[in-house]
Amino acid sequence: MKFFYFFGFILWLAATLFFRIAGHYILVPNVLILTMTFLVTIPLIITVTFPLYKFKKLNNDNIMKAALSIALPGMLLDIISFLNFNTVFPNLQANGSTYFGAWLLFAYSLILMTGFIKISTDKKA
Template sequence: MPFFLLWGFFIWLAASTFFRLAGPFFFTLEHPLIIMCTYLFVVPVIWMVTIPIYSIKNCTGIRRLQAAIYIALPGMLIDAIVLLYFDKIFTNLSADMDRFFASWLLWAYALIILTGCAKNSFRLQFKRVY
């Protein structure tokens, strides 16, 4: 599982760098439609950075859910601190955008965890036990 923690850290680093540089294009109160699109755009991105990795690493059943949790965990822990200093770290974003950014982060981390809840994941694990 250390691989998935590292993978999660690199996803967090890439996303944080991206929003540090290009955040004002996606999080602006003047264009609420763009903010909404940002929520939709992350769905295929999360799929692309998780589902193939589960296949490559042969994660099925409960291991897949564990992998998803390990992918989400580094970013969730780091962002819990980053959000406290939002205005100092994301200087290119308005301080009013912190709640939208935090909401988007929760959405993205929830999506990561949902990718671990594949159809039949728990049923396969249950059958192995009994």
């Protein structure tokens, strides 16, 4: 599972850098933009998790462990991000923390949900 912890760290780092650079464009008090941000997250999470589970040929029991291992580093590191929100995300407005927090809960929930979905990693399926 070390690989998935590392992958979770890289995913957290990429998302943190993305929101540090471009978060002020998508975490704004605009229902359409926020809705699109949340909707785009669904295929993004599917794209970065399921192919990885298949590539690593995980059985369904190990997929749950992998999903937890992917989510955990970011969940822990985002504690630091939130405690230093204005420093880590200087481009985001004050209300951006609310939208960002909601998005994080949504994204981590999606990652964890991928652990409950049974997939076939058998090439014959």
